Amino acid sequence: MxxxxxxxxxxxxxxxxxxxxxxxxxxxxxxxxxxxxxxxxxxxxxxxxxxxxxxxxxxxxxxxxxxxxxxxxxxxxxxxxxxxxxxxxxxxxxxxxxxxxxxxxxxxxxxxxxxxxxxEPGRHEAIPGYLTQGVDLTGPGFDRDTFLRLIAKERRQARVFLMDQTKLSAVGNAYADEILFAARIHPKSPCNRLSPQEKDAFYTAVREVLDWGIAEVSGAGRPTEDKVRDHMRVRNRAGSPCPVCGTTIRKAGVLGFDSFFCPACQKPKTEQFIDWSR
Ligand SMILES: [Zn+2]
Missing domain, CATH: 3.20.190.10 (MutM-like, N-terminal)
Incomplete structure (x- = not known):
């Protein structure tokens, strides 16, 4: 959560x-x-x-x-x-x-x-996933060149790449949906089918959406045990109109996780078994 x-x-x-x-x-x-x-x-x-x-x-x-x-x-x-x-x-x-x-x-x-x-202090090798985290998305090591280098050889679906913590540390389900919506990328689009402009937009969305999320959560000033999700634009909004174009937000499974997206703003790059635009 x-x-x-x-x-x-x-x-x-x-x-x-x-x-x-x-x-x-x-x-x-x-x-x-x-x-x-x-x-x-x-x-x-x-x-x-x-x-x-x-x-x-x-x-x-x-x-x-x-x-x-x-x-x-x-x-x-x-x-x-x-x-x-x-x-x-x-x-x-x-x-x-x-x-x-x-x-x-x-x-x-x-x-x-x-x-x-x-x-013991500094002894984290027995903690699963601790030492294998990728680049910290809020740190100085995360810049456009780093993102483009990481995505360059990717063939996986955009959402799967985005949530791979050994590459990008670390995006969860809610912000993955918000980032892909902001970038106008379908969650199942393979990374290697994205144009240079789309990869650029993808990077920009990671930065901007996380900055926005931090500002929203900090600005809400709620108790630390609360879940602040009121600002979400597509996450858990299946059946609601897209805030950009009014098309109905849809939900799809991507590698076992629920993914929310707008089928008009986020057009798939490959043939899908389901026509999401209907
Ligand atoms: Zn839309």
């Missing part, structure tokens, strides 16, 4: 709340999400440790402490917040860390699909 703009916002909000704070008490409810990669018990290991940094790496949040790294992948339903210790617990709370200023860091997850890894 939390995608790149959501995670950027979470980092901005949580960083000043937790840096320098020490963990004084740990409560673990359902431990399904926990992956303790060092010998010992989650609670015992974290007791007395203090936060020194918080950063995002693709879809991961890395909370650095003096003695450990706590790495979270929130997946579909993971939620995180810092609140006053007197607040009632977050729904589906899986664990909570009471901090030395009377606040509490909480992790909730209805689906138990998220993962929370506790490891």
């Amino acid at each position: 939390p995608e790149l703009p959501d995670l950027v916002y979470i980092v901005d909000r949580l960083r000043p709340e937790i840096l320098g704070r020490r963990v004084v008490r740990i409560s673990v409810g359902n431990p399904t999400v926990l992956r303790v990669l060092v010998p010992g018990d989650f609670g015992d290991l974290l007791a007395g440790d203090a936060f020194t940094a918080l950063e995002r790496r693709g879809p991961f949040l890395r909370f650095a402490l003096e003695r450990h790294d706590l790495v979270m992948h929130l997946m579909l339903a993971g939620r995180i917040r810092v609140v006053a210790g007197t607040e009632k617990p977050l729904a589906a709370r899986r664990f909570a860390l009471d901090l030395d200023d009377g606040t509490r860091l909480e992790y909730g997850d209805e689906k138990n699909m998220g993962k929370v890894y506790l490891c």
Whole structure:
């Protein structure tokens, strides 16, 4: 559920709340999400440790402490917040860390699909997908040349390429649909059938849509555990009119994921079994 703009916002909000704070008490409810990669018990290991940094790496949040790294992948339903210790617990709370200023860091997850890894500082090799992330889409390494080099040899469908985190780190389902809509590219168009102009538009859309998403989520200023999707133009809008041309937004499966698009603005590059324009 939390995608790149959501995670950027979470980092901005949580960083000043937790840096320098020490963990004084740990409560673990359902431990399904926990992956303790060092010998010992989650609670015992974290007791007395203090936060020194918080950063995002693709879809991961890395909370650095003096003695450990706590790495979270929130997946579909993971939620995180810092609140006053007197607040009632977050729904589906899986664990909570009471901090030395009377606040509490909480992790909730209805689906138990998220993962929370506790490891030695900098030892991330046992965390699936952590070291194989591609270029950070918000970092200085992501520019037009880099994007064009990555897409140059691609034969996969545009949406599959866009969501490959080992290439572009990291676009989720909602922003993948919004980026392709902004670029006017059909989600199933093979990358090697895109014209140079379309690849250019694709790059521009990645940048602009993520910047827009970050501005919308940050501007909404909602609690960090909330899902901010009101600004979506095509995502989950099947049956609604396209905001650009009025054609009905459609939904299609792309490699097992639901994809939303406008069949008029995003014309397919190949013969499709289904005529999306009808
Ligand atoms: Zn349209």
